[in-house]
Amino acid sequence: MSRQILSVSPHIRSARTTRSIMLDVIIAMLPALAASAILFGMRAVYLTVISSGVCVLLEFLWEKLLKKPVTVQDLSAVVTGMLVAFNVPVSMPIWMLVVGDIAAIILVKQLFGGLGCNFVNPALVGRLVMMFSFATAMTTFTGSSGIVDAAVSATPLADPASYGWDSFFTLFLGAHGGAIGETCALAIILGGVYLCVRKVIKPIIPLCFIGSCLLFTFLFGGAHPVLQVFEGGLLCGAFFMATDYVTSPITDWGKVIFGVFIGFVTAVIRVFGNYPEGVTFAILFGNVLVPYINELTMTKPLGAIIPEKKKKEAAS
Amino acid sequence: MNEKLKIFTNGIFRENPVLILLLGCCSVLAVSVTVSGALGMGAALTFVLVCSNVVISLLRKIIPDKVRIPCYIVVIATFVTVVQRVVEAFLPELHKALGVFLALIVVNCIVLGRAEMFASRRSVPDSLLDGLGMGIGYTMVIVGIAVIRELVGNGTLFDIRIIPEGFQIGIISQTPGGFLMFGFAIALLVWCLGKKGKKFDPRIGCDGACGSCAMGCANRVYDLPAGPDAEKKEVQS
Numbered sequence: 001m002s003r004q005i006l007s008v009s010p011h012i013r014s015a016r017t018t019r020s021i022m023l024d025v026i027i028a029m030l031p032a033l034a035a036s037a038i039l040f041g042m043r044a045v046y047l048t049v050i051s052s053g054v055c056v057l058l059e060f061l062w063e064k065l066l067k068k069p070v071t072v073q074d075l076s077a078v079v080t081g082m083l084v085a086f087n088v089p090v091s092m093p094i095w096m097l098v099v100g101d102i103a104a105i106i107l108v109k110q111l112f113g114g115l116g117c118n119f120v121n122p123a124l125v126g127r128l129v130m131m132f133s134f135a136t137a138m139t140t141f142t143g144s145s146g147i148v149d150a151a152v153s154a155t156p157l158a159d160p161a162s163y164g165w166d167s168f169f170t171l172f173l174g175a176h177g178g179a180i181g182e183t184c185a186l187a188i189i190l191g192g193v194y195l196c197v198r199k200v201i202k203p204i205i206p207l208c209f210i211g212s213c214l215l216f217t218f219l220f221g222g223a224h225p226v227l228q229v230f231e232g233g234l235l236c237g238a239f240f241m242a243t244d245y246v247t248s249p250i251t252d253w254g255k256v257i258f259g260v261f262i263g264f265v266t267a268v269i270r271v272f273g274n275y276p277e278g279v280t281f282a283i284l285f286g287n288v289l290v291p292y293i294n295e296l297t298m299t300k301p302l303g304a305i306i307p308e309k310k311k312k313e314a315a316s
Numbered sequence: 317m318n319e320k321l322k323i324f325t326n327g328i329f330r331e332n333p334v335l336i337l338l339l340g341c342c343s344v345l346a347v348s349v350t351v352s353g354a355l356g357m358g359a360a361l362t363f364v365l366v367c368s369n370v371v372i373s374l375l376r377k378i379i380p381d382k383v384r385i386p387c388y389i390v391v392i393a394t395f396v397t398v399v400q401r402v403v404e405a406f407l408p409e410l411h412k413a414l415g416v417f418l419a420l421i422v423v424n425c426i427v428l429g430r431a432e433m434f435a436s437r438r439s440v441p442d443s444l445l446d447g448l449g450m451g452i453g454y455t456m457v458i459v460g461i462a463v464i465r466e467l468v469g470n471g472t473l474f475d476i477r478i479i480p481e482g483f484q485i486g487i488i489s490q491t492p493g494g495f496l497m498f499g500f501a502i503a504l505l506v507w508c509l510g511k512k513g514k515k516f517d518p519r520i521g522c523d524g525a526c527g528s529c530a531m532g533c534a535n536r537v538y539d540l541p542a543g544p545d546a547e548k549k550e551v552q553s
Binding site: 107135 | 483484485486487488490492496
């Protein structure tokens with residue numbers, strides 16, 4: 001299990017393991033973490049470390065309790081924990097963060113069979129549970145001791161029209177309200193490029209996601225569609241969450257469909273929806289469609305003969 | 317006597333209407349937000365279920381087969397109307413809390429399901445015990461789920477605050493929490509029932525009457541391997 005990466009055949013052996021991939025993902029998230037420490041103060045780092053620790057502990061305890069092989073050394077729980085923390089504001093009480101971790105690790109990951117069996121992204125369900133349970137805490141973006149301070153009250157997405165091109169650098173560098181890991185576009189793009197260079201992810205999903213979100217926000221008449229790319233959780237979601245192996249399509253065309261679809265849903269929610277941000281819902285919606293996308297875009301083996309019966313079914 | 321006891325307990329555990337037969341789920345999901353509402357709903361459903369089971373069992377030889385469903389509905393609707401009027405008159409608070417779900421007992425799958433599966437072919441005492449067991453099974457589940465949902469999601473029990481304000485996990489009392497708790501309850505019951513030796517087989521309580529059943533469940537008799545049901549298999553084919 002640990003040495004296999006699910007992909008389209010033919011398969012090739014390599015030295016990559018789940019652990020080395022997860023380590024790369026952690027490295028890719030470090031710039032965003034550093035940026036959040038500067039922007040929001042050291043509490044952002046504490047929260048991230050605590051969240052990772054709680055996730056690892058939960059996974060360890062669950063597997064011990066059910067007498068399963070312990071898989072915490074593959075570091076996937078660390079990544080999930082970091083992503084959960086990246087999705088909360090810096091002022092989030094710790095016990096609420098732990099509720100999010102429980103939702104992510106126990107509810108989504110372990111109850112469905114552990115790594116590779118979760119049907120949606122664990123960290124995003126963690127975010128969703130916290131969002132529905134602690135709406136006030138999840139949308140109070142007051143900094144503690146960083147650049148972004150108590151003056152900031154809402155994410156730019158709450159009123160995208162008020163952020164014009166003159167605030168481009170504010171948005172790009174992340175000096176505005178938002179969750180810990182999602183505000184600094186520069187750091188996230190750095191991490192994303194690292195993941196692509198290390199060939200941990202293919203850039204297809206992030207590019208299609210961001211591109212289609214941009215296009216549809218423009219088509220639907222959203223305010224400043226280009227700037228909206230740097231607002232909210234779009235970049236963080238596109239690079240770190242939509243590309244999760246388990247919950248994204250395995251074929252390249254599947255990835256294109258997936259990326260365009262979640263970009264479309266994000267734009268719909270951003271422009272027409274009640275919630276300011278739609279990345280979470282969009283990715284989760286895309287996640288549950290992944291098996292169908294995979295089936296739709298499955299490559300045919302060269303020279304394969306389609307059985308008569310199937311042809312007839314397809315014709316009728 | 318043992319037979320009668322089994323009919324009664326069947327509805328509570330082995331054939332729990334909500335968790336094993338998976339009937340009447342919508343009212344369980346909707347009304348299990350507060351414990352008092354859940355208790356009222358459980359009592360109302362149990363009353364309707366017992367009364368309709370008895371009456372339908374009494375009339376089982378008179379009701380023509382072709383129009384049996386409308387006949388059942390008329391009987392059930394009668395008792396639901398009685399309950400609704402009584403609750404509206406004496407417990408206006410509960411009537412407000414249950415809202416449309418009280419009237420919807422008419423089309424509650426448990427009541428109609430037991431009429432079709434049990435009362436229409438068994439004696440009156442059996443049907444009474446079955447209705448009572450099923451009603452208690454339903455009430456236990458809905459109240460159990462409501463206790464957790466109200467306590468964790470809202471911090472209260474019977475509207476008395478137990479967990480201090482600000483420490484409740486709201487999602488549990490919202491719709492997703494209902495589905496979550498429902499799933500956990502099913503898992504818990506199946507796990508408890510399966511402890512003795514082997515895993516519990518949730519064979520549904522329909523007496524294997526697949527000929528008159530349109531439910532298309534996984535346990536249709538003619539799909540089963542040869543065994544105790546082999547005889548029925550031949551009859552079907």
